[in-house]
Amino acid sequence: MVEQDGATAAGGAPEPIPAHRADYLPILLVPLLAAVALPLIANPVTWITLTIAALAMGMMIFVIASGLTLVFGLMDVLNFGHGAFIAIGAYLAMTTLIPLADWIQADQLALNLAALGLAILVAMAGTSVIGWAFERVIIMPVYGQHLKQILITTGGLIVAEQLIHVFWGGDQKPMPLPTALRGAITIGDVAVEKYRLLAMVVGLAVFVAMLLVLNRTKLGLLVRAGVENREMVEALGYRIRRLFVAVFVAGSALAGLGGTLWALYRETLTAGIGSEVIVLVFIVIIIGGLGSIGGCFLASVLVAQVANYTGYLAPKVALASNILLMVIILMWRPQGLYAVVGR
Protein backbone atom coordinates (compact mmCIF):
# COMPACT_ATOMS: atom_id res chain seq x y z
CA MET A 1 0.00 0.00 0.00
CA VAL A 2 1.31 3.42 -0.86
CA GLU A 3 1.88 5.73 2.09
CA GLN A 4 -0.33 8.45 0.78
CA ASP A 5 -3.06 10.14 2.70
CA GLY A 6 -4.12 12.63 0.12
CA ALA A 7 -2.60 15.48 2.12
CA THR A 8 1.04 15.11 1.28
CA ALA A 9 2.93 17.87 -0.45
CA ALA A 10 5.24 17.21 -3.37
CA GLY A 11 8.29 17.32 -1.09
CA GLY A 12 6.91 14.55 1.09
CA ALA A 13 6.10 16.67 4.16
CA PRO A 14 2.47 16.55 5.23
CA GLU A 15 0.52 19.62 4.26
CA PRO A 16 -0.79 21.59 7.22
CA ILE A 17 -4.37 20.75 8.10
CA PRO A 18 -6.48 23.56 6.68
CA ALA A 19 -7.98 25.55 9.48
CA HIS A 20 -11.75 25.58 9.57
CA ARG A 21 -12.37 29.29 9.75
CA ALA A 22 -15.53 30.15 11.57
CA ASP A 23 -17.51 32.84 9.83
CA TYR A 24 -18.09 35.54 12.43
CA LEU A 25 -18.82 38.37 9.99
CA PRO A 26 -22.64 38.06 10.08
CA ILE A 27 -22.60 38.03 13.90
CA LEU A 28 -20.95 41.45 13.83
CA LEU A 29 -24.06 42.84 12.13
CA VAL A 30 -25.92 42.84 15.47
CA PRO A 31 -23.51 45.19 17.32
CA LEU A 32 -23.00 47.15 14.09
CA LEU A 33 -26.73 47.78 13.72
CA ALA A 34 -26.99 48.74 17.39
CA ALA A 35 -24.01 51.10 17.01
CA VAL A 36 -25.54 52.76 13.94
CA ALA A 37 -28.85 53.19 15.76
CA LEU A 38 -27.33 54.82 18.86
CA PRO A 39 -26.51 58.27 17.40
CA LEU A 40 -29.79 58.30 15.47
CA ILE A 41 -31.84 57.57 18.58
CA ALA A 42 -29.63 60.00 20.55
CA ASN A 43 -31.03 59.04 23.96
CA PRO A 44 -28.97 56.10 25.39
CA VAL A 45 -31.77 55.03 27.76
CA THR A 46 -34.25 54.76 24.90
CA TRP A 47 -31.61 52.97 22.85
CA ILE A 48 -31.04 50.37 25.58
CA THR A 49 -34.80 49.88 26.03
CA LEU A 50 -35.28 49.41 22.29
CA THR A 51 -32.31 47.04 22.07
CA ILE A 52 -33.63 44.88 24.92
CA ALA A 53 -37.09 44.90 23.35
CA ALA A 54 -35.47 43.81 20.08
CA LEU A 55 -33.61 40.95 21.76
CA ALA A 56 -36.84 39.74 23.40
CA MET A 57 -38.80 40.04 20.16
CA GLY A 58 -35.96 38.34 18.30
CA MET A 59 -36.04 35.37 20.66
CA MET A 60 -39.80 34.96 20.17
CA ILE A 61 -39.46 35.12 16.38
CA PHE A 62 -36.63 32.58 16.58
CA VAL A 63 -38.77 30.14 18.57
CA ILE A 64 -41.48 30.41 15.90
CA ALA A 65 -39.13 30.31 12.90
CA SER A 66 -36.66 27.59 13.98
CA GLY A 67 -38.98 24.69 13.17
CA LEU A 68 -40.01 26.20 9.87
CA THR A 69 -36.44 26.63 8.65
CA LEU A 70 -35.67 22.96 9.35
CA VAL A 71 -38.88 21.88 7.60
CA PHE A 72 -37.91 23.99 4.60
CA GLY A 73 -34.30 22.80 4.68
CA LEU A 74 -35.09 19.13 5.11
CA MET A 75 -37.86 18.61 2.56
CA ASP A 76 -38.09 21.87 0.57
CA VAL A 77 -41.58 22.36 1.93
CA LEU A 78 -42.99 25.89 1.89
CA ASN A 79 -45.47 25.91 4.74
CA PHE A 80 -47.43 29.14 5.03
CA GLY A 81 -49.75 27.21 7.33
CA HIS A 82 -47.12 27.62 10.07
CA GLY A 83 -49.05 30.77 11.03
CA ALA A 84 -52.01 28.54 12.01
CA PHE A 85 -49.90 26.76 14.64
CA ILE A 86 -48.86 30.14 16.09
CA ALA A 87 -52.50 31.22 16.44
CA ILE A 88 -53.88 27.89 17.66
CA GLY A 89 -51.05 27.58 20.21
CA ALA A 90 -51.87 31.03 21.56
CA TYR A 91 -55.61 30.28 21.77
CA LEU A 92 -55.01 26.94 23.49
CA ALA A 93 -52.76 28.68 26.02
CA MET A 94 -55.39 31.38 26.61
CA THR A 95 -58.08 28.73 27.12
CA THR A 96 -55.86 26.88 29.61
CA LEU A 97 -55.19 30.09 31.54
CA ILE A 98 -58.90 30.94 32.02
CA PRO A 99 -59.54 28.37 34.81
CA LEU A 100 -56.10 29.19 36.24
CA ALA A 101 -57.00 32.87 36.74
CA ASP A 102 -56.30 32.63 40.48
CA TRP A 103 -52.78 31.37 39.85
CA ILE A 104 -52.18 34.08 37.26
CA GLN A 105 -53.44 36.83 39.52
CA ALA A 106 -51.60 35.59 42.62
CA ASP A 107 -48.61 37.68 43.53
CA GLN A 108 -46.37 34.61 43.66
CA LEU A 109 -43.87 33.97 40.90
CA ALA A 110 -44.00 30.18 41.40
CA LEU A 111 -47.78 30.02 40.89
CA ASN A 112 -47.58 32.40 37.92
CA LEU A 113 -44.89 30.30 36.28
CA ALA A 114 -46.75 27.06 37.01
CA ALA A 115 -49.85 28.42 35.26
CA LEU A 116 -47.78 29.68 32.36
CA GLY A 117 -45.89 26.37 32.15
CA LEU A 118 -49.14 24.42 32.01
CA ALA A 119 -50.54 26.72 29.32
CA ILE A 120 -47.37 26.35 27.25
CA LEU A 121 -47.49 22.56 27.65
CA VAL A 122 -51.09 22.43 26.41
CA ALA A 123 -50.26 24.79 23.53
CA MET A 124 -47.25 22.70 22.45
CA ALA A 125 -49.07 19.37 22.80
CA GLY A 126 -52.07 20.68 20.87
CA THR A 127 -50.04 22.16 18.03
CA SER A 128 -47.94 18.96 17.83
CA VAL A 129 -51.06 16.89 17.19
CA ILE A 130 -52.48 19.45 14.77
CA GLY A 131 -49.07 19.68 13.05
CA TRP A 132 -48.95 15.91 12.62
CA ALA A 133 -52.47 15.89 11.09
CA PHE A 134 -51.61 18.93 8.91
CA GLU A 135 -48.55 17.14 7.54
CA ARG A 136 -50.50 13.96 6.75
CA VAL A 137 -53.51 15.67 5.13
CA ILE A 138 -52.21 18.93 3.65
CA ILE A 139 -48.46 18.62 3.08
CA MET A 140 -47.96 14.99 2.06
CA PRO A 141 -49.94 15.17 -1.21
CA VAL A 142 -47.89 18.14 -2.44
CA TYR A 143 -44.28 17.09 -1.84
CA GLY A 144 -41.96 18.66 -4.40
CA GLN A 145 -44.64 20.99 -5.79
CA HIS A 146 -43.85 24.47 -4.49
CA LEU A 147 -46.72 26.32 -6.11
CA LYS A 148 -49.28 23.85 -4.77
CA GLN A 149 -47.60 24.00 -1.35
CA ILE A 150 -47.99 27.78 -1.22
CA LEU A 151 -51.63 27.60 -2.31
CA ILE A 152 -52.72 24.72 -0.11
CA THR A 153 -50.85 25.80 3.04
CA THR A 154 -52.13 29.37 2.69
CA GLY A 155 -55.59 27.86 2.33
CA GLY A 156 -54.92 25.81 5.47
CA LEU A 157 -54.00 29.01 7.33
CA ILE A 158 -57.23 30.73 6.23
CA VAL A 159 -59.34 27.71 7.23
CA ALA A 160 -57.59 27.55 10.62
CA GLU A 161 -58.29 31.25 11.23
CA GLN A 162 -61.95 30.74 10.38
CA LEU A 163 -62.14 27.73 12.71
CA ILE A 164 -60.72 29.93 15.47
CA HIS A 165 -63.57 32.38 14.80
CA VAL A 166 -66.02 29.47 15.08
CA PHE A 167 -64.63 28.03 18.32
CA TRP A 168 -63.40 31.14 20.14
CA GLY A 169 -65.31 33.98 18.44
CA GLY A 170 -63.99 36.76 16.26
CA ASP A 171 -63.46 39.41 18.93
CA GLN A 172 -60.12 40.43 20.35
CA LYS A 173 -59.26 38.42 23.49
CA PRO A 174 -57.27 39.71 26.45
CA MET A 175 -54.09 37.74 27.26
CA PRO A 176 -52.99 39.33 30.53
CA LEU A 177 -49.51 38.78 31.86
CA PRO A 178 -49.17 36.97 35.20
CA THR A 179 -48.90 39.39 38.10
CA ALA A 180 -45.26 38.74 38.93
CA LEU A 181 -44.24 39.25 35.30
CA ARG A 182 -45.88 42.66 34.97
CA GLY A 183 -43.85 45.81 35.33
CA ALA A 184 -40.16 46.36 34.94
CA ILE A 185 -36.87 46.00 36.74
CA THR A 186 -35.09 49.35 36.91
CA ILE A 187 -31.34 49.41 36.46
CA GLY A 188 -30.16 53.02 36.73
CA ASP A 189 -32.37 54.97 34.35
CA VAL A 190 -33.16 51.90 32.29
CA ALA A 191 -36.41 50.03 32.86
CA VAL A 192 -36.30 46.43 31.63
CA GLU A 193 -39.69 44.75 31.37
CA LYS A 194 -39.74 41.49 33.31
CA TYR A 195 -41.64 39.62 30.62
CA ARG A 196 -39.05 40.57 28.01
CA LEU A 197 -36.38 39.01 30.19
CA LEU A 198 -38.43 35.82 30.45
CA ALA A 199 -38.93 35.74 26.67
CA MET A 200 -35.17 36.12 26.20
CA VAL A 201 -34.46 33.28 28.63
CA VAL A 202 -36.97 30.97 26.91
CA GLY A 203 -35.65 31.83 23.45
CA LEU A 204 -32.05 31.25 24.48
CA ALA A 205 -32.97 27.98 26.17
CA VAL A 206 -34.68 26.77 22.97
CA PHE A 207 -31.62 27.81 20.92
CA VAL A 208 -29.18 26.00 23.23
CA ALA A 209 -31.40 22.91 23.35
CA MET A 210 -31.60 22.85 19.56
CA LEU A 211 -27.84 23.20 19.22
CA LEU A 212 -27.32 20.34 21.67
CA VAL A 213 -29.78 18.08 19.87
CA LEU A 214 -28.42 18.97 16.41
CA ASN A 215 -24.77 18.54 17.38
CA ARG A 216 -24.75 15.88 20.08
CA THR A 217 -27.37 13.35 19.05
CA LYS A 218 -27.61 11.00 16.11
CA LEU A 219 -31.10 12.33 15.38
CA GLY A 220 -29.65 15.83 15.19
CA LEU A 221 -26.84 14.69 12.91
CA LEU A 222 -29.44 13.10 10.64
CA VAL A 223 -31.41 16.34 10.50
CA ARG A 224 -28.26 18.32 9.62
CA ALA A 225 -27.22 15.75 7.04
CA GLY A 226 -30.74 15.64 5.61
CA VAL A 227 -30.86 19.41 5.20
CA GLU A 228 -27.63 19.14 3.18
CA ASN A 229 -28.28 16.01 1.08
CA ARG A 230 -31.42 14.04 1.82
CA GLU A 231 -30.83 11.57 -1.02
CA MET A 232 -27.55 10.45 0.58
CA VAL A 233 -29.19 10.09 3.99
CA GLU A 234 -31.66 7.69 2.38
CA ALA A 235 -28.85 5.85 0.60
CA LEU A 236 -27.28 5.26 4.03
CA GLY A 237 -30.48 3.48 5.06
CA TYR A 238 -32.40 6.13 6.99
CA ARG A 239 -36.07 6.85 6.31
CA ILE A 240 -35.99 10.60 5.91
CA ARG A 241 -39.77 10.84 5.69
CA ARG A 242 -40.12 9.74 9.33
CA LEU A 243 -37.42 12.22 10.28
CA PHE A 244 -39.29 14.94 8.45
CA VAL A 245 -42.56 14.16 10.25
CA ALA A 246 -40.71 14.32 13.59
CA VAL A 247 -39.17 17.70 12.67
CA PHE A 248 -42.51 18.98 11.40
CA VAL A 249 -44.25 18.01 14.66
CA ALA A 250 -41.45 19.57 16.74
CA GLY A 251 -41.59 22.72 14.59
CA SER A 252 -45.37 22.94 15.09
CA ALA A 253 -44.92 22.59 18.85
CA LEU A 254 -42.34 25.39 18.83
CA ALA A 255 -44.75 27.54 16.82
CA GLY A 256 -47.33 26.91 19.56
CA LEU A 257 -44.80 27.98 22.18
CA GLY A 258 -43.84 31.03 20.14
CA GLY A 259 -47.49 31.96 19.59
CA THR A 260 -48.12 31.84 23.34
CA LEU A 261 -45.08 34.01 24.06
CA TRP A 262 -46.07 36.45 21.29
CA ALA A 263 -49.67 36.77 22.51
CA LEU A 264 -48.49 37.42 26.08
CA TYR A 265 -46.05 40.02 24.71
CA ARG A 266 -48.94 41.84 23.01
CA GLU A 267 -51.34 41.04 25.88
CA THR A 268 -54.14 40.59 23.33
CA LEU A 269 -55.09 37.87 20.95
CA THR A 270 -56.85 37.77 17.58
CA ALA A 271 -57.28 34.98 15.04
CA GLY A 272 -54.94 36.84 12.69
CA ILE A 273 -51.94 36.71 15.05
CA GLY A 274 -50.32 34.00 12.95
CA SER A 275 -50.65 35.76 9.60
CA GLU A 276 -49.36 39.00 11.16
CA VAL A 277 -46.08 37.43 12.22
CA ILE A 278 -45.59 34.89 9.41
CA VAL A 279 -44.16 37.50 7.02
CA LEU A 280 -41.44 38.36 9.53
CA VAL A 281 -40.82 34.64 10.06
CA PHE A 282 -40.29 34.04 6.33
CA ILE A 283 -37.96 37.03 6.11
CA VAL A 284 -35.98 35.51 9.00
CA ILE A 285 -35.58 32.05 7.48
CA ILE A 286 -34.59 33.51 4.10
CA ILE A 287 -32.07 35.96 5.59
CA GLY A 288 -30.66 33.29 7.91
CA GLY A 289 -30.10 30.73 5.15
CA LEU A 290 -32.69 28.02 4.60
CA GLY A 291 -32.19 25.16 7.03
CA SER A 292 -29.62 26.96 9.18
CA ILE A 293 -30.49 27.21 12.88
CA GLY A 294 -27.58 29.56 13.64
CA GLY A 295 -28.59 31.76 10.72
CA CYS A 296 -32.22 31.72 11.86
CA PHE A 297 -31.19 32.83 15.37
CA LEU A 298 -29.05 35.69 14.08
CA ALA A 299 -31.61 36.80 11.50
CA SER A 300 -34.34 36.85 14.17
CA VAL A 301 -32.33 39.30 16.25
CA LEU A 302 -31.49 41.46 13.20
CA VAL A 303 -35.11 41.60 12.04
CA ALA A 304 -36.28 42.51 15.55
CA GLN A 305 -33.58 45.21 15.83
CA VAL A 306 -34.61 46.78 12.54
CA ALA A 307 -38.31 46.59 13.48
CA ASN A 308 -37.75 48.25 16.86
CA TYR A 309 -35.26 50.93 15.78
CA THR A 310 -37.25 51.98 12.70
CA GLY A 311 -40.51 51.71 14.64
CA TYR A 312 -39.12 54.40 16.92
CA LEU A 313 -37.22 56.51 14.39
CA ALA A 314 -39.53 56.35 11.39
CA PRO A 315 -42.75 54.42 12.12
CA LYS A 316 -44.04 54.96 8.56
CA VAL A 317 -41.21 52.88 7.06
CA ALA A 318 -41.13 50.26 9.83
CA LEU A 319 -43.02 47.71 7.74
CA ALA A 320 -40.82 48.14 4.70
CA SER A 321 -37.58 48.24 6.68
CA ASN A 322 -37.28 44.47 7.06
CA ILE A 323 -37.92 43.94 3.36
CA LEU A 324 -35.06 46.37 2.74
CA LEU A 325 -32.89 44.46 5.23
CA MET A 326 -33.63 41.24 3.35
CA VAL A 327 -32.74 42.81 0.01
CA ILE A 328 -29.43 44.18 1.36
CA ILE A 329 -28.44 40.89 2.97
CA LEU A 330 -29.35 38.83 -0.08
CA MET A 331 -27.33 41.18 -2.28
CA TRP A 332 -24.37 40.51 0.04
CA ARG A 333 -25.02 36.81 0.58
CA PRO A 334 -27.57 35.44 -1.90
CA GLN A 335 -27.94 32.16 0.02
CA GLY A 336 -28.49 33.93 3.34
CA LEU A 337 -26.17 34.73 6.24
CA TYR A 338 -25.26 31.09 6.89
CA ALA A 339 -25.94 29.11 3.75
CA VAL A 340 -26.23 25.37 4.23
CA VAL A 341 -23.56 23.70 2.09
CA GLY A 342 -24.93 21.52 -0.66
CA ARG A 343 -28.28 23.20 -0.91
Next chain:
Amino acid sequence: MADALLTLEGVHTHIGQYHILQGVDFAVPRGAMTVLLGRNGAGKSTTLRTIMGLWKPSRGKITFEGREIGGWATPDIARAGIGYVPETMGVFADLTVRENMILAARAGAPDAARLEWIFGFFPALKRFWTHPAGVLSGGQKQMLSIARAIIEPRPLILIDEPTKGIAPAIIDNMISAFDELKRGATTLLLVEQNFRFAEALGDHAVVMDDGRIVHRETMAALAADTATQTRLLGLSLEAHG
Protein backbone atom coordinates in the same frame (compact mmCIF):
# COMPACT_ATOMS: atom_id res chain seq x y z
CA MET B 1 -26.46 -17.09 -13.25
CA ALA B 2 -26.48 -19.49 -10.30
CA ASP B 3 -24.03 -17.64 -8.02
CA ALA B 4 -25.27 -14.14 -8.87
CA LEU B 5 -25.77 -11.80 -5.91
CA LEU B 6 -27.57 -9.19 -8.01
CA THR B 7 -29.38 -9.58 -11.30
CA LEU B 8 -31.04 -7.05 -13.56
CA GLU B 9 -33.50 -8.38 -16.13
CA GLY B 10 -34.97 -6.10 -18.79
CA VAL B 11 -34.69 -3.00 -16.61
CA HIS B 12 -36.04 0.22 -18.10
CA THR B 13 -35.74 3.62 -16.43
CA HIS B 14 -37.40 6.85 -17.50
CA ILE B 15 -36.26 10.20 -16.14
CA GLY B 16 -38.97 12.67 -17.02
CA GLN B 17 -39.56 12.28 -20.74
CA TYR B 18 -36.19 10.60 -21.35
CA HIS B 19 -35.94 6.83 -21.70
CA ILE B 20 -32.47 6.23 -20.24
CA LEU B 21 -32.22 2.50 -19.51
CA GLN B 22 -33.74 0.47 -22.32
CA GLY B 23 -33.77 -3.10 -21.11
CA VAL B 24 -30.62 -3.63 -19.06
CA ASP B 25 -29.74 -7.30 -18.39
CA PHE B 26 -26.72 -8.44 -16.43
CA ALA B 27 -25.73 -10.36 -13.34
CA VAL B 28 -23.18 -9.52 -10.66
CA PRO B 29 -21.43 -12.67 -9.44
CA ARG B 30 -20.97 -13.04 -5.69
CA GLY B 31 -17.56 -12.21 -4.18
CA ALA B 32 -16.12 -10.60 -7.31
CA MET B 33 -15.78 -7.17 -8.84
CA THR B 34 -17.91 -6.43 -11.86
CA VAL B 35 -16.95 -3.33 -13.77
CA LEU B 36 -19.59 -1.42 -15.71
CA LEU B 37 -17.86 0.30 -18.62
CA GLY B 38 -19.10 2.55 -21.36
CA ARG B 39 -18.88 5.96 -22.93
CA ASN B 40 -20.29 9.08 -21.26
CA GLY B 41 -24.06 9.03 -21.29
CA ALA B 42 -24.29 5.25 -21.79
CA GLY B 43 -26.47 4.88 -18.68
CA LYS B 44 -23.91 3.52 -16.18
CA SER B 45 -24.66 5.94 -13.31
CA THR B 46 -28.40 5.63 -13.98
CA THR B 47 -28.03 1.86 -13.62
CA LEU B 48 -26.46 2.26 -10.16
CA ARG B 49 -29.08 4.82 -9.12
CA THR B 50 -31.85 2.51 -10.34
CA ILE B 51 -30.42 -0.38 -8.31
CA MET B 52 -30.35 1.92 -5.23
CA GLY B 53 -33.95 2.99 -5.82
CA LEU B 54 -32.97 6.62 -6.41
CA TRP B 55 -34.65 6.29 -9.82
CA LYS B 56 -37.56 3.89 -9.99
CA PRO B 57 -37.41 1.32 -12.79
CA SER B 58 -40.40 1.66 -15.09
CA ARG B 59 -40.12 -1.99 -16.16
CA GLY B 60 -37.99 -5.05 -15.48
CA LYS B 61 -36.78 -6.97 -12.47
CA ILE B 62 -33.93 -6.30 -10.02
CA THR B 63 -33.12 -9.22 -7.72
CA PHE B 64 -30.72 -9.01 -4.77
CA GLU B 65 -29.97 -12.11 -2.72
CA GLY B 66 -33.03 -13.77 -4.18
CA ARG B 67 -35.40 -10.89 -3.32
CA GLU B 68 -37.03 -8.63 -5.86
CA ILE B 69 -36.00 -5.09 -4.83
CA GLY B 70 -37.16 -3.20 -7.92
CA GLY B 71 -39.96 -1.28 -6.24
CA TRP B 72 -38.32 -0.82 -2.84
CA ALA B 73 -37.59 2.53 -1.24
CA THR B 74 -33.92 3.55 -1.10
CA PRO B 75 -33.54 3.16 2.70
CA ASP B 76 -34.90 -0.41 2.51
CA ILE B 77 -32.46 -1.26 -0.30
CA ALA B 78 -29.58 0.14 1.78
CA ARG B 79 -30.77 -1.82 4.82
CA ALA B 80 -30.86 -4.99 2.73
CA GLY B 81 -27.07 -4.66 2.51
CA ILE B 82 -26.16 -2.47 -0.44
CA GLY B 83 -23.64 0.33 0.09
CA TYR B 84 -23.43 3.20 -2.38
CA VAL B 85 -20.65 5.60 -3.29
CA PRO B 86 -22.17 8.18 -5.67
CA GLU B 87 -20.26 9.98 -8.39
CA THR B 88 -20.75 13.23 -6.46
CA MET B 89 -19.35 11.52 -3.33
CA GLY B 90 -22.27 12.79 -1.27
CA VAL B 91 -20.25 13.68 1.84
CA PHE B 92 -22.00 15.90 4.36
CA ALA B 93 -19.76 18.96 4.21
CA ASP B 94 -21.13 20.63 7.35
CA LEU B 95 -20.57 17.50 9.41
CA THR B 96 -17.15 16.39 10.62
CA VAL B 97 -15.46 13.29 9.23
CA ARG B 98 -16.34 11.58 12.52
CA GLU B 99 -20.00 12.58 12.24
CA ASN B 100 -20.13 11.34 8.64
CA MET B 101 -18.83 7.97 9.84
CA ILE B 102 -21.25 7.85 12.79
CA LEU B 103 -24.17 8.20 10.39
CA ALA B 104 -22.75 5.56 8.06
CA ALA B 105 -22.47 3.05 10.93
CA ARG B 106 -26.18 2.39 11.21
CA ALA B 107 -25.98 -0.45 13.73
CA GLY B 108 -24.29 1.68 16.42
CA ALA B 109 -20.95 3.34 17.07
CA PRO B 110 -18.36 2.66 14.36
CA ASP B 111 -16.35 -0.47 15.15
CA ALA B 112 -12.87 0.59 16.35
CA ALA B 113 -11.01 -2.29 14.68
CA ARG B 114 -12.79 -1.71 11.36
CA LEU B 115 -12.03 2.00 11.59
CA GLU B 116 -8.32 1.28 12.10
CA TRP B 117 -8.45 -1.03 9.09
CA ILE B 118 -9.96 1.81 7.03
CA PHE B 119 -7.40 4.32 8.36
CA GLY B 120 -4.73 1.92 7.07
CA PHE B 121 -5.92 2.63 3.52
CA PHE B 122 -7.01 6.20 4.02
CA PRO B 123 -4.84 7.79 6.77
CA ALA B 124 -6.08 11.28 5.90
CA LEU B 125 -9.42 10.44 7.49
CA LYS B 126 -7.70 9.95 10.85
CA ARG B 127 -5.89 13.28 10.53
CA PHE B 128 -9.09 15.12 9.66
CA TRP B 129 -11.30 13.13 12.04
CA THR B 130 -12.69 16.16 13.88
CA HIS B 131 -12.69 18.52 10.90
CA PRO B 132 -15.74 19.38 8.80
CA ALA B 133 -15.78 17.25 5.67
CA GLY B 134 -16.13 20.46 3.67
CA VAL B 135 -12.44 21.28 4.21
CA LEU B 136 -11.26 18.00 2.64
CA SER B 137 -9.73 17.88 -0.83
CA GLY B 138 -11.57 16.07 -3.62
CA GLY B 139 -9.48 12.92 -3.09
CA GLN B 140 -10.04 12.96 0.65
CA LYS B 141 -13.78 13.38 0.15
CA GLN B 142 -13.71 10.33 -2.10
CA MET B 143 -11.87 8.42 0.65
CA LEU B 144 -14.57 9.43 3.13
CA SER B 145 -17.33 8.43 0.75
CA ILE B 146 -15.78 4.99 0.28
CA ALA B 147 -15.04 4.66 4.02
CA ARG B 148 -18.71 5.33 4.78
CA ALA B 149 -19.76 2.55 2.43
CA ILE B 150 -17.39 0.00 4.00
CA ILE B 151 -17.58 0.96 7.71
CA GLU B 152 -20.01 -1.92 8.18
CA PRO B 153 -19.70 -5.20 6.32
CA ARG B 154 -22.15 -5.11 3.40
CA PRO B 155 -22.67 -7.86 0.85
CA LEU B 156 -22.67 -5.47 -2.12
CA ILE B 157 -21.13 -2.08 -2.72
CA LEU B 158 -21.95 0.11 -5.72
CA ILE B 159 -19.21 2.58 -6.58
CA ASP B 160 -19.61 5.27 -9.21
CA GLU B 161 -16.36 6.50 -10.80
CA PRO B 162 -14.19 6.63 -7.68
CA THR B 163 -11.05 7.68 -9.58
CA LYS B 164 -12.52 10.73 -11.30
CA GLY B 165 -10.12 13.63 -10.72
CA ILE B 166 -8.19 11.71 -8.04
CA ALA B 167 -4.39 11.67 -7.63
CA PRO B 168 -2.69 8.41 -8.78
CA ALA B 169 -1.25 7.65 -5.33
CA ILE B 170 -4.73 7.72 -3.79
CA ILE B 171 -5.96 5.48 -6.58
CA ASP B 172 -3.32 2.92 -5.58
CA ASN B 173 -4.70 2.93 -2.03
CA MET B 174 -8.22 2.47 -3.38
CA ILE B 175 -7.01 -0.54 -5.34
CA SER B 176 -5.58 -2.01 -2.11
CA ALA B 177 -8.82 -1.33 -0.23
CA PHE B 178 -11.07 -2.84 -2.90
CA ASP B 179 -8.75 -5.81 -3.27
CA GLU B 180 -9.03 -6.56 0.46
CA LEU B 181 -12.80 -6.12 0.35
CA LYS B 182 -12.99 -8.66 -2.46
CA ARG B 183 -10.90 -11.12 -0.47
CA GLY B 184 -13.32 -10.58 2.42
CA ALA B 185 -16.19 -11.80 0.18
CA THR B 186 -17.66 -8.34 -0.50
CA THR B 187 -19.13 -8.06 -3.96
CA LEU B 188 -18.39 -4.85 -5.82
CA LEU B 189 -20.12 -3.25 -8.79
CA LEU B 190 -17.98 -0.46 -10.12
CA VAL B 191 -18.70 2.16 -12.75
CA GLU B 192 -15.37 3.29 -14.14
CA GLN B 193 -13.87 5.18 -17.05
CA ASN B 194 -10.26 4.68 -15.92
CA PHE B 195 -9.40 1.48 -17.75
CA ARG B 196 -6.11 0.96 -15.83
CA PHE B 197 -8.04 0.93 -12.56
CA ALA B 198 -10.78 -1.31 -13.94
CA GLU B 199 -8.23 -3.70 -15.37
CA ALA B 200 -6.28 -3.92 -12.10
CA LEU B 201 -9.31 -4.92 -10.05
CA GLY B 202 -12.12 -6.15 -12.23
CA ASP B 203 -13.06 -9.79 -12.57
CA HIS B 204 -15.97 -9.29 -14.93
CA ALA B 205 -16.63 -6.54 -17.44
CA VAL B 206 -20.02 -5.36 -18.63
CA VAL B 207 -20.10 -2.73 -21.36
CA MET B 208 -23.05 -0.39 -21.82
CA ASP B 209 -24.04 1.77 -24.74
CA ASP B 210 -27.17 3.81 -25.26
CA GLY B 211 -28.98 2.40 -22.22
CA ARG B 212 -28.30 -1.26 -23.05
CA ILE B 213 -25.70 -3.90 -22.29
CA VAL B 214 -23.69 -4.50 -25.45
CA HIS B 215 -20.90 -6.76 -24.26
CA ARG B 216 -20.07 -9.12 -21.34
CA GLU B 217 -16.90 -11.06 -20.70
CA THR B 218 -14.15 -11.48 -18.14
CA MET B 219 -12.05 -8.41 -17.46
CA ALA B 220 -8.89 -10.30 -18.42
CA ALA B 221 -10.37 -11.15 -21.80
CA LEU B 222 -11.47 -7.58 -22.45
CA ALA B 223 -8.07 -6.23 -21.36
CA ALA B 224 -6.42 -8.47 -23.93
CA ASP B 225 -8.83 -7.53 -26.71
CA THR B 226 -7.82 -4.05 -27.83
CA ALA B 227 -10.04 -4.19 -30.91
CA THR B 228 -13.16 -4.62 -28.75
CA GLN B 229 -11.99 -1.89 -26.40
CA THR B 230 -11.57 0.52 -29.29
CA ARG B 231 -14.90 -0.44 -30.82
CA LEU B 232 -16.99 -0.28 -27.66
CA LEU B 233 -15.22 2.17 -25.44
CA GLY B 234 -13.30 4.34 -27.86
CA LEU B 235 -10.11 3.43 -25.99
CA SER B 236 -6.70 3.76 -27.58
CA LEU B 237 -3.36 2.49 -26.34
CA GLU B 238 -2.75 5.82 -24.57
CA ALA B 239 -5.76 5.25 -22.38
CA HIS B 240 -3.98 2.31 -20.80
CA GLY B 241 -1.21 4.58 -19.58
